[in-house]
Amino acid sequence: MAEGKRPLPKPTPETQHFWEGAKAGQLKLQSCNECSKTYFPPRPFCPGCGSRDVKVVNASGKAKLHSYVIHARPAPGFDPPYAIAVVELAEGPRMMTNIVGCPQTPEALQLDMDLEVTFVKQTDDIALPMFKPAGT
């Protein structure tokens, strides 16, 4: 068993909707009503044009593996080896995540492989979005 505990997020007023969504099994992004940019991480204005006229949107949950490392050493809450990945969502933004349901090896982790979101409950308040190979 991994020693220690995985660090967990502490939501802020600007990110609360994201974590509420994750708890309910939905990946929330934001989109600008003025320039149509879809962005992440959450903030109440558009990082593309500065507009405050933005809305929360549901992401498809589809993504591709953009890059990763496989950490060979232990970290609090993790047994090595484990992959730390960045995925590119179908909507455009990228996010850090872990890849689950898949060996943590270079052979199994191929860049650009299709992935889909899954939510892994950590506490009553926090579920973390992670990604698994699509269709598994």
Add this chain to the structure above:
Amino acid sequence: MKQKSVAVVGAAETTELGKIPGMSQIQLHADAALNAMKDCGLKPKDIDGIATAGETPQALAQYLGITPTYADGTAVGGCSFMLHVRHAAAAINEGLCKTVLITHGESGKSRVAPTPRPPYPDSLAGQFEAPYGVFGPPTMFTIPVMRYLKKYNITQEQLAMVAVVQREWAAKNPRATFRDPITVDDVLNSRMIAYPFRILMCCLVTDGGGALILTSAERAKDFPTKPVYIVGTGESVEGPMISQMEDFTSSKAFRVSGKKAFEEAGIAHKDVDHMMIYDAFAHLPLYGLEDLGFCKPGEAAAFIGERHSAPGGKLPINTNGGGLSYMHSGMYGMYALQESVRQMRGIAPAQIPGAKISVCHGVGGMFAASGTIIFSNEAP
């Protein structure tokens, strides 16, 4: 800034480098500062500008007995000192002060009185990166590299070659921590840290410090040391979250900072005799060479593989051995600056004969920030 209007007149590292359990972080700053003052014949009362990162300018001013009219606490990671040089040059030209001391000290290995850097769980990185098991720079700085390798069809052997070449430079430097030659196989068989990074592709962790003293080019003529003139400067920041880096195969901060420095200096790449590229990990020189325009995208690994940056090559890079083999306290930018100054003074252990222009390029955080300083040893 105005070319060659400001010069480095004092430069020194801590008396010891490596493992220094007998000194706290702030004393490492002071040890380097006192050495730099001795280098150019100044006392604390002669310093009227102070810049530092890690410690605060106020902590250093009080500890060293300095009363500044200019203070810069820019702290953007390991390239903070490049930004300090840039800001100091502007401040001296603007008349805010006459003589600026820039210090670095870090008890990276022994951890004696370091500045705590807690990960805040409500920061954006704390919410959207820390929960996925990132654990220090080896798991963050390295994340973009698989994308880079795939895009340009670069092999791990080519990545390993960066460490091999830098060890050749380190072998010429008595102060380098690691000096024994290594091969590509040695690198690829060394302990795995975070695939595809092996330990010999990662920087050292050591204790040490360094300090610089800058003044106007006019005053520099009165100092006992050979002035090293600042001809071009650049800086930029991108952001602290590696997952949000715009392009995993190129650093925006590098491109902006490098371009600015070359424009200010009014030089071409072929004019550069010597270069330092902050190498916390083996991929940094590849990104640096490409983002500063020395190589086309994807061609830096071949450039290094063909030994152009190695001893005897046309563009000597990281001639002290770099963060991979010389030393790395945490914020290595100061040591890159020190080596550029040594090369311009003509006193480096692996001196490049006749070198007149040195480019010193730094990174802060994990591609979070960048600073570039171009030096010359030719008087205006």
